Amino acid sequence: MPETSLPQIPGIRLASVAANIKNWQRDDLLLITLNEGAAVSATFTQNAFCAAPVTVAKEHIRNGNIRALLINAGNANAATGERGIEDARSCCSAVAEALHIAGEQVLPFSTGVIGEHLPLQKLLDAIPVAATQLSGDGWDSAARAIMTTDTRPKTASRLVEIAGEQVRIVGIAKGAGMIQPNMATMLAYVATDAAIPQPLLDELVREAVSASFNRISIDGDTSTNDACVLIASGASGPLIGDKRSAEYERLKAAIVEVHIELAQAIVKDGEGATKFVTVKVQGAASSEEALKVAFEVGESPLVKTALYASDPNWGRLVMAVGNAGVDNLDSSQVDIYLDDVQVVEAGGRAADYTEEAGQAVFSKPEFTITVNLGRGDCSEHIWTCDFSHEYVTINAEYRT
Amino acid sequence: MPETSLPQIPGIRLASVAANIKNWQRDDLLLITLNEGAAVSATFTQNAFCAAPVTVAKEHIRNGNIRALLINAGNANAATGERGIEDARSCCSAVAEALHIAGEQVLPFSTGVIGEHLPLQKLLDAIPVAATQLSGDGWDSAARAIMTTDTRPKTASRLVEIAGEQVRIVGIAKGAGMIQPNMATMLAYVATDAAIPQPLLDELVREAVSASFNRISIDGDTSTNDACVLIASGASGPLIGDKRSAEYERLKAAIVEVHIELAQAIVKDGEGATKFVTVKVQGAASSEEALKVAFEVGESPLVKTALYASDPNWGRLVMAVGNAGVDNLDSSQVDIYLDDVQVVEAGGRAADYTEEAGQAVFSKPEFTITVNLGRGDCSEHIWTCDFSHEYVTINAEYRT
Numbered sequence: 001m002p003e004t005s006l007p008q009i010p011g012i013r014l015a016s017v018a019a020n021i022k023n024w025q026r027d028d029l030l031l032i033t034l035n036e037g038a039a040v041s042a043t044f045t046q047n048a049f050c051a052a053p054v055t056v057a058k059e060h061i062r063n064g065n066i067r068a069l070l071i072n073a074g075n076a077n078a079a080t081g082e083r084g085i086e087d088a089r090s091c092c093s094a095v096a097e098a099l100h101i102a103g104e105q106v107l108p109f110s111t112g113v114i115g116e117h118l119p120l121q122k123l124l125d126a127i128p129v130a131a132t133q134l135s136g137d138g139w140d141s142a143a144r145a146i147m148t149t150d151t152r153p154k155t156a157s158r159l160v161e162i163a164g165e166q167v168r169i170v171g172i173a174k175g176a177g178m179i180q181p182n183m184a185t186m187l188a189y190v191a192t193d194a195a196i197p198q199p200l201l202d203e204l205v206r207e208a209v210s211a212s213f214n215r216i217s218i219d220g221d222t223s224t225n226d227a228c229v230l231i232a233s234g235a236s237g238p239l240i241g242d243k244r245s246a247e248y249e250r251l252k253a254a255i256v257e258v259h260i261e262l263a264q265a266i267v268k269d270g271e272g273a274t275k276f277v278t279v280k281v282q283g284a285a286s287s288e289e290a291l292k293v294a295f296e297v298g299e300s301p302l303v304k305t306a307l308y309a310s311d312p313n314w315g316r317l318v319m320a321v322g323n324a325g326v327d328n329l330d331s332s333q334v335d336i337y338l339d340d341v342q343v344v345e346a347g348g349r350a351a352d353y354t355e356e357a358g359q360a361v362f363s364k365p366e367f368t369i370t371v372n373l374g375r376g377d378c379s380e381h382i383w384t385c386d387f388s389h390e391y392v393t394i395n396a397e398y399r400t
Numbered sequence: 401m402p403e404t405s406l407p408q409i410p411g412i413r414l415a416s417v418a419a420n421i422k423n424w425q426r427d428d429l430l431l432i433t434l435n436e437g438a439a440v441s442a443t444f445t446q447n448a449f450c451a452a453p454v455t456v457a458k459e460h461i462r463n464g465n466i467r468a469l470l471i472n473a474g475n476a477n478a479a480t481g482e483r484g485i486e487d488a489r490s491c492c493s494a495v496a497e498a499l500h501i502a503g504e505q506v507l508p509f510s511t512g513v514i515g516e517h518l519p520l521q522k523l524l525d526a527i528p529v530a531a532t533q534l535s536g537d538g539w540d541s542a543a544r545a546i547m548t549t550d551t552r553p554k555t556a557s558r559l560v561e562i563a564g565e566q567v568r569i570v571g572i573a574k575g576a577g578m579i580q581p582n583m584a585t586m587l588a589y590v591a592t593d594a595a596i597p598q599p600l601l602d603e604l605v606r607e608a609v610s611a612s613f614n615r616i617s618i619d620g621d622t623s624t625n626d627a628c629v630l631i632a633s634g635a636s637g638p639l640i641g642d643k644r645s646a647e648y649e650r651l652k653a654a655i656v657e658v659h660i661e662l663a664q665a666i667v668k669d670g671e672g673a674t675k676f677v678t679v680k681v682q683g684a685a686s687s688e689e690a691l692k693v694a695f696e697v698g699e700s701p702l703v704k705t706a707l708y709a710s711d712p713n714w715g716r717l718v719m720a721v722g723n724a725g726v727d728n729l730d731s732s733q734v735d736i737y738l739d740d741v742q743v744v745e746a747g748g749r750a751a752d753y754t755e756e757a758g759q760a761v762f763s764k765p766e767f768t769i770t771v772n773l774g775r776g777d778c779s780e781h782i783w784t785c786d787f788s789h790e791y792v793t794i795n796a797e798y799r800t
Binding site: 082 | 447448449450476478479480481482483484513514515516624701713714715716718719721722723724726729731732734744746747748749787
């Protein structure tokens with residue numbers, strides 16, 4: 001975690017306050033305001049039970065001209081029916097009133113327990129207070145205000161020179177449990193002071209999420225509330241509008257890096273996680289196939305408990321590869337490596353493999369499992385963590 | 401578990417011996433012999449890394465005229481390459497020699513650790529001993545000999561009168577971890593003394609497995625070694641050869657019951673399981689959709705840890721329903737019941753629901769979660785268990 005504080009993004013101000021949404025002593029409500037002309041793009045959960053704020057945010061973002069984001073921790077406002085929608089709208093109206101904008105210019109986000117109504121009055125009381133405390137310096141507090149079972153804030157930043165100008169990129173995220181491809185109780189906010197036209201920003205957020213948050217897994221569950229928001233304030237950086245320019249490539253690379261750093265921080269802080277493992281699949285016939293195998297390995301409870309035990313139980317790796325539903329997989333073509341140690345050769349135990357060598361890799365806090373399917377040229381990777389006693393404890397006791 | 405011993409099935413003899421496949425003091429090798437004319441059908445794992453004995457058994461069963469089954473616990477002979485195949489064949493040959501039959505008339509099965517070669521000599525030494533100890537009374541010892549992480553043997557039996565004759569049905573199974581639809585490290589052997597023509601038996605085993613073992617889930621993993629075998633000795637029961645007869649219906653019902661009883665016993669003895677939960681999905685547009693939702697709920701680690709905690713965290717239930725990938729699911733049509741307690745009504749918390757009522761259900765060792773999708777007339781059910789500290793312990797320490 002960075003000890004230094006995150007830089008300001010001209011055009012963007014933040015305030016974190018304690019709305020006492022749960023019985024805790026901490027900030028749990030974050031207000032972010034954007035300059036006029038800022039562009040905003042977002043991706044949202046694909047869970048059919050998407051939360052009320054997701055429904056409202058999707059509606060509001062369609063109109064563009066977003067001027068504020070409101071994020072609360074401690075209550076997801078999900079599975080709360082019509083009243084949930086009304087509560088989310090009431091929060092937007094309160095923000096609008098405090099900032100003299102329209103309710104439709106506010107995007108609401110919530111994370112926390114599902115199925116309980118928002119303690120609306122607490123939010124309505126806290127919103128005007130937050131509106132008086134806005135500051136460009138608020139990113140670090142913001143990263144803490146959105147946490148739920150996270151044990152630490154997740155932040156990333158880059159400063160890059162593009163077309164002779166300094167461009168700033170800052171990101172914050174929260175994650176922990178329920179993380180899975182296609183978004184999860186994962187909230188991420190990335191902002192740059194560069195100006196990026198809306199259509200390009202829309203494309204960029206999808207690409208960045210695909211390369212980062214959609215490649216991580218904590219427990220295979222996907223939440224009702226996930227969202228990843230990318231903001232281009234344009235308040236001080238250059239206008240970068242040509243998709244085929246070197247400038248765009250450099251900006252995109254830096255923004256994707258920030259997303260990946262946040263996504264990896266979420267896995268490393270997975271509920272109860274003690275290991276950070278990259279699962280690479282090579283030699284696949286297609287990218288889809290490679291990802292399918294990578295997720296099957298990375299999400300198998302038997303693999304994840306073996307990771308926790310630092311037990312190079314490679315039988316569970318081949319079991320998981322075999323379960324991925326790859327058509328006509330020839331197991332005798334499959335090789336598996338633990339970092340540089342070959343453990344499976346042609347579908348069986350590699351001749352030179354020793355338990356000691358495998359154990360040495362599995363004992364490390366971070367390592368890579370590489371599966372070569374031997375049937376094509378495509379490769380993909382994901383990041384996962386182990387399944388520990390602590391995971392069960394956290395999730396068995398979450399509401400108490 | 402039944403205190404009484406299982407009945408004999410005329411035509412079938414068994415012997416369990418200690419081959420010391422692992423460093424344990426127990427029987428771990430089971431030999432079953434069948435009378436001439438017995439019909440045998442089986443279903444096998446769909447894992448692409450199917451174990452060597454599965455490959456050999458599939459080959460042998462195609463020729464029919466099976467006269468013996470050999471099952472060992474402690475070593476799966478999976479991911480063991482060509483040598484694994486040779487080892488499985490050597491075991492079949494040893495059985496053949498001891499019984500004066502052909503190697504192709506023997507079906508081999510193994511369960512245990514993946515990726516280690518069979519301690520072949522130990523099996524070859526034990527097989528002739530087993531062949532001298534065959535008895536019709538061996539079912540109870542057999543159920544114990546095939547256990548791995550199972551904490552208790554799984555048995556079921558029925559005695560039904562069909563066409564004026566007594567028909568006997570006996571079944572044994574082993575399961576515990578790695579249980580998932582489409583078969584898992586699950587071995588089941590069901591036998592009847594009725595005579596059933598091969599084509600009808602082939603159909604019957606598929607129907608029985610579909611109604612039983614393919615509806616259970618411990619951890620969502622599928623093993624390399626699963627097999628379910630149905631034997632009709634025909635040695636004393638009636639010939640039941642007409643699929644449309646009332647006699648066949650009665651026999652089928654009893655055989656399916658034995659399969660379901662064994663499947664449920666496997667879930668109840670799931671690794672670390674403390675709860676037995678039926679997940680019913682009603683109002684689905686198709687059976688596939690209903691099963692997909694049922695498994696999404698029954699396999700979600702977040703749902704399973706909530707079951708363990710006896711925490712009626714119904715937010716996780718709606719999260720799982722929303723994740724099932726049902727096309728155009730209208731969450732406002734979804735109702736959920738915990739036994740008879742309605743917890744979700746029209747996608748939100750039911751008006752009359754109280755935490756106390758939900759808690760009372762979740763505190764029971766067995767209960768039913770019913771999801772009504774409100775979009776059709778199809779319904780399906782599965783059986784699952786919780787995810788406990790003990791699950792992590794067992795799977796983190798399995799090889800040590």
